[in-house]
Each structure stands twice: as C-alpha cells, then as structure tokens.
Amino acid sequence: MPSPLTEKQTLEIGKSNKRKYMLEKLSARIFLLCALLSVLSLLLIVGFVFYKGSHPFVAEGYSFIDFVFGVDWVPSEGKFGIFPMIVASVFATFGALIIGVPIGLFTAIFLAEIAPKSIAKIISPAVQLLAGIPSVLYGVFGLAIIVPFLQNNLGLAKGQSLLAIILVLAIMMLPTIVTVAETAIRAVPKTYREGSLALGASQIGTIFKVVVPAAKSGIMAAIVLGLGRAIGETMAVILVAGNSLIIPTSLTDSVRPLTTNIALEMGYAFGTHQEMLFATGIVLFSFILLLNFVLAKISSKGGN
Amino acid sequence: MRFIKEATIGLLVLFLAALLSACGIGNDSETESSNDSKGTISISGSTSVGPLAEKLAVKYEEKNKVNIEVNQIGSSAGITNATSGVSEIGMSSRDLKEEEKANGLNEVVIAYDGIVVVTHPSNKVKNLTIEQVKQIFTGEVTNWKELGGDDMEIVVVSREDGSGSRDAFQEIVGYTSGELVRSSIVASGNGNIKTTVATNKHAVGFISFEYIDHSISTIKINGVEATAENVLQQKYSLSRPFLFVYKEEHLTNSGQQFIDYILSQEGQAIVSETGAIPIK
Numbered sequence: 071m072p073s074p075l076t077e078k079q080t081l082e083i084g085k086s087n088k089r090k091y092m093l094e095k096l097s098a099r100i101f102l103l104c105a106l107l108s109v110l111s112l113l114l115i116v117g118f119v120f121y122k123g124s125h126p127f128v129a130e131g132y133s134f135i136d137f138v139f140g141v142d143w144v145p146s147e148g149k150f151g152i153f154p155m156i157v158a159s160v161f162a163t164f165g166a167l168i169i170g171v172p173i174g175l176f177t178a179i180f181l182a183e184i185a186p187k188s189i190a191k192i193i194s195p196a197v198q199l200l201a202g203i204p205s206v207l208y209g210v211f212g213l214a215i216i217v218p219f220l221q222n223n224l225g226l227a228k229g230q231s232l233l234a235i236i237l238v239l240a241i242m243m244l245p246t247i248v249t250v251a252e253t254a255i256r257a258v259p260k261t262y263r264e265g266s267l268a269l270g271a272s273q274i275g276t277i278f279k280v281v282v283p284a285a286k287s288g289i290m291a292a293i294v295l296g297l298g299r300a301i302g303e304t305m306a307v308i309l310v311a312g313n314s315l316i317i318p319t320s321l322t323d324s325v326r327p328l329t330t331n332i333a334l335e336m337g338y339a340f341g342t343h344q345e346m347l348f349a350t351g352i353v354l355f356s357f358i359l360l361l362n363f364v365l366a367k368i369s370s371k372g373g374n
Numbered sequence: 375m376r377f378i379k380e381a382t383i384g385l386l387v388l389f390l391a392a393l394l395s396a397c398g399i400g401n402d403s404e405t406e407s408s409n410d411s412k413g414t415i416s417i418s419g420s421t422s423v424g425p426l427a428e429k430l431a432v433k434y435e436e437k438n439k440v441n442i443e444v445n446q447i448g449s450s451a452g453i454t455n456a457t458s459g460v461s462e463i464g465m466s467s468r469d470l471k472e473e474e475k476a477n478g479l480n481e482v483v484i485a486y487d488g489i490v491v492v493t494h495p496s497n498k499v500k501n502l503t504i505e506q507v508k509q510i511f512t513g514e515v516t517n518w519k520e521l522g523g524d525d526m527e528i529v530v531v532s533r534e535d536g537s538g539s540r541d542a543f544q545e546i547v548g549y550t551s552g553e554l555v556r557s558s559i560v561a562s563g564n565g566n567i568k569t570t571v572a573t574n575k576h577a578v579g580f581i582s583f584e585y586i587d588h589s590i591s592t593i594k595i596n597g598v599e600a601t602a603e604n605v606l607q608q609k610y611s612l613s614r615p616f617l618f619v620y621k622e623e624h625l626t627n628s629g630q631q632f633i634d635y636i637l638s639q640e641g642q643a644i645v646s647e648t649g650a651i652p653i654k
Contacts, residue, residue: 145535146551227527227576313560338536
C-alpha cells in the first residue's frame with residue numbers, strides 16, 4: 071500500500087521539475103542564439119558591402135549609371151565601368167547552363183528512373199563527391215587541361231577564354247543540378263508512372279511526358295540553384311578567364327566576370343578603387359537576390 | 375521573455391566590458407611606449423618603397439626605443455614633405471628631378487627594384503628596346519614577326535591594376551593603365567604571370583627579378599641582360615632606385631641611425647628578403 075506523498079516529497083519533485091524546465095528553456099535560448107548568429111552575419115555582410123559600395127555614389131559624385139554601363143575600367147585613372155564584366159558574367163553563366171542543364175537533367179533521370187541499383191550506387195556518390203571538390207582545384211584542372219586543350223585544338227593564341235569558363239562552370243554546376251533534380255523526380259508518386267505505363271506508354275515516353283512535367287518545379291529549382299553556383303564562382307574562373315577588360319564578341323575572347331574583378335584587385339585596392347570593388351559586389355549581390363526571388367516564386371508555384 | 379531580456383543585457387554588459395578592457399589595454403601600452411621612446415621618425419612617400427620601409431621600421435623598433443611612422447602617399451608628395459620638413463625623411467621610387475635637387479635635398483639609395491620582360495622559352499625574340507616593349511603593351515605591335523620572331527600573335531600578360539610592379543613597369547616603360555592593350559590577360563601575382571607565360575608560346579609578361587627561372591626566357595633590354603649586377607651599374611633600364619631623401623637640417627640623430635641601419639648588412643638582408651635588390 072503506497073503511502074501518500076509527504077509534503078517534503080512533493081516539494082522535491084517540484085524542485086526537480088523546476089530544474090528540468092530551466093534546462094529546457096536554457097537550451098531553447100542557446101538554439102535561438104545560434105539561429106540569430108546566421109541572421110546577424112547576413113545583416114553584417116550585406117550592410118558592410120552596401121555601406122562601402124554605395125559610398126562613391128553617395129559621397130564622391132560618381133554616377134551609378136556610368137558605373138553599370140561604362141565600358142572602361144581603369145581604376146588608376148578614376149574610370150570605373152563594369153559593363154564588360156556584367157556581360158561576361160551573364161554569358162559565362164548562361165553558356166554553362168546550356169551545357170550543364172541537359173547533362174545534369176539526363177543524369178538525374180538516369181539515376182532516378184533507369185539505372186539499376188548497382189550502377190546508381192557508383193554514380194550517385196561520384197556526383198556528390200564532385201560537389202565536394204574545392205573550387206580552386208576545378209580552376210587548376212581548367213588551367214592545366216582545358217586551357218591548353220582549347221589553345222592547341224582551336225588554334226588560338228590563348229586558351230583563357232569565355233569557352234574555358236563555360237566548360238569549367240558546366241562541370242561545377244552538375245552536382246547541384248543532379249542532386250536537386252533527382253530528388254524532385256523521385257518525389258513524383260509511383261501511381262503516375264504506373265498509370266502511364268498501364269496506358270501503354272513506353273518507359274522513355276513516361277519519363278518525358280509524365281514524370282518530368284510532374285517534377286517541373288523541382289527541376290526548375292535545380293537549374294536556378296545551378297545558376298547561382300555558376301554566377302558566384304570565383305576561384306575556378308579567375309584561373310581560366312584571362313581577365314581581359316573587353317566585351318566578348320566570340321567564345322574565344324578572354325573576359326573578366328564580376329567575381330574575378332573583385333578577387334583580382336582587392337589585394338592592392340584602396341580608397342575609391344576598393345569601394346568600387348564593393349560596388350561590383352553589390353551588382354553581383356543583386357543578381358543573386360534576383361535568382362533567389364525567382365527560386366522562391368518557383369517553389370511557391372510548386373506548392374500549389 | 376524576461377529571460378531573453380536578462381540574457382541580452384548580460385551579454386551586452388560582458389561585451390562592453392571586454393571592449394572597454396581591450397581599449398584600456400591598448401591605451402596603456404600606447405602611452406607607455408610613447409613615454410619611453412626617445413623620439414619619432416616620420417617617413418612619408420612612395421607606395422612602392424613603403425612596404426620595405428615598414429618592414430625595416432618594425433625590425434628596427436624591436437631593438438631601438440624609437441617610434442617610426444611610415445605614411446605611403448606617393449613619391450612626389452613624400453619629396454615635397456621632406457623638402458618642407460613635414461616629414462623627416464621622404465621615400466621616392468624615382469630619381470629626383472633637377473628642381474627637387476636644387477632645394478638642397480640629400481638622397482640615399484637604400485635598394486633597387488628590377489623588372490624583367492619574359493617570354494616562352496621557344497620564342498626567338500631575345501632582345502627588345504624600351505620603345506618596342508611599349509609598343510607591345512599598348513597594342514601597337516601585335517605580331518612577333520614585327521620584332522624579328524615567328525609569325526604569331528602576341529598575347530600580352532599584365533599584372534592587375536593597383537599592383538606596385540605594374541605601376542613601376544608602366545612608369546619606366548612609359549604608358550598608362552588606360553593605354554594597356556584591352557585584350558591583355560590580367561593575372562594576379564608574379565607566379566601567376568610566370569605560369570601563364572611558361573605555358574603559352576605567344577605570351578609576353580613582366581615579373582620581378584626574384585621569380586626568374588628556366589621555365590621562361592628573359593628579354594634583354596637594349597642588349598643588356600637583366601641581372602642585379604647590371605641594375606647596380608645602372609646599365610639595365612627596367613629598374614629604379616628606392617630612395618630616402620632628407621634635408622640636413624631636418625634630420626635628427628635617430629633618423630641618421632635608422633638610415634645607417636638600413637645600409638648595414640643587417641638592413642640590406644631585410645631588403646633582399648622583401649624581393650628588392652640590395653645595394654651591395
């Protein structure tokens with residue numbers, strides 16, 4: 071027969087409960103603090119870049135329009151025009167998309183729909199490993215293999231070119247596209263495929279007419295993420311770009327994308343020159359923001 | 375909610391305390407050192423000589439109780455400051471002009487800076503004039519055959535804007551950043567230029583002396599080989615002196631001792647460490 075709790079016992083239980091709740095609350099606060107840290111970092115970075123980058127336009131009388139559409143970049147003479155770099159960044163990124171998206175998409179389809187488990191087991195980790203290679207190694211690979219290859223086989227005076235950037239970026243964006251697209255394709259309900267196959271459609275027909283359209287929003291997200299990876303890439307690009315300050319008229323011209331302009335000159339820059347490099351960062355940041363906005367739109371559509 | 379407030383306040387207090395104590399320590403040490411020091415040597419001038427002077431100053435301050443301030447504001451401004459006495463010593467990476475010498479300035483060469491034009495080892499062109507170098511880098515000459523080489527396009531490789539070597543090279547050769555041929559490859563760092571030139575038989579670039587090796591071929595300027603010896607004998611023209619300039623009446627004892635230190639074996643060892651050419 072259990073005796074009723076004495077007053078002392080009740081008090082002790084209450085105490086231990088209190089301690090438990092305190093611990094609970096404390097851990098919640100610690101998690102909150104960690105979460106706030108990333109928000110804080112974002113604010114600091116954005117704030118710093120915008121503060122530094124906007125200074126020449128606010129306080130020194132430079133025109134932002136001239137900055138974005140100017141074709142001359144001669145910091146030592148006070149000429150800051152990044153139009154050639156914007157063109158280079160856009161061309162390089164979309165060029166990489168043209169090569170990278172089909173390859174990435176087909177790889178994802180193969181992994182999710184066609185490949186036998188034994189083969190997928192080899193390819194899947196390989197693709198993921200590709201994502202883990204430091205970008206500077208892609209650059210070294212590009213400089214040692216792709217640049218000489220282009221130089222020798224296309225009879226060019228220099229292999230550092232838009233084409234070299236496109237090839238390197240196409241390889242670099244593959245893992246992003248493959249992983250995200252594969253997940254999207256796998257998420258398509260089995261009943262869709264079964265329905266299509268039951269109606270007599272072939273496997274490939276089913277994939278392209280039923281599965282891929284059903285996974286459309288996920289695949290679009292994969293492409294936008296790949297795009298983001300490509301436009302922000304610096305270290306790999308700096309080695310193969312050639313960094314010339316011209317508006318490219320052919321694939322074999324050497325160009326300087328926005329990212330490499332910052333990385334290349336930040337080391338020695340000071341004063342207005344440095345602030346203009348931050349301003350270059352603002353333009354780059356705007357591109358990335360735009361991409362994220364598009365991505366959010368796509369995701370919300372997918373939800374509906 | 376109250377907990378958050380308390381935690382925030384606690385953190386803030388901690389942070390402020392840390393900040394204050396950091397400032398406090400900073401102030402203490404500053405006042406201490408300035409109290410102990412016998413004087414301050416103010417040096418201003420060239421941004422090319424600046425890093426070298428900074429390094430020498432740090433080493434010198436370790437051993438001597440003196441405060442050395444180095445301001446990198448450009449050669450001309452440094453010379454003006456030395457003339458007017460605003461700075462005790464001025465730094466210049468170019469020779470003094472006649473009118474500057476006329477003001478009674480003394481100059482001491484503390485080091486030399488040498489730059490060499492390099493090409494792919496297979497390139498037949500081994501000798502150029504300064505004028506030809508200028509034509510190459512401004513895009514007036516675009517084919518090696520115009521310079522006595524094979525019939526192939528010239529690929530110009532340059533350092534990035536803001537680099538001291540690039541400024542020096544352009545200043546000596548006589549073209550501006552705006553005149554640099556637009557299609558030139560821009561690489562950051564001497565090593566990067568060397569690799570680019572070593573792997574492209576069309577390429578021409580410029581690097582500091584210390585980076586010369588067998589992967590690239592060096593170009594003679596007006597028939598003079600790029601060696602430290604030729605620089606010291608003032609035969610090789612792609613070079614410039616690093617000068618300290620001062621007026622006798624402004625120079626203090628500690629200033630004179632610092633200059634002596636730089637010219638000593640120990641000082642010159644630091645000079646060659648930073649990649650400049652020592653004077654002996």
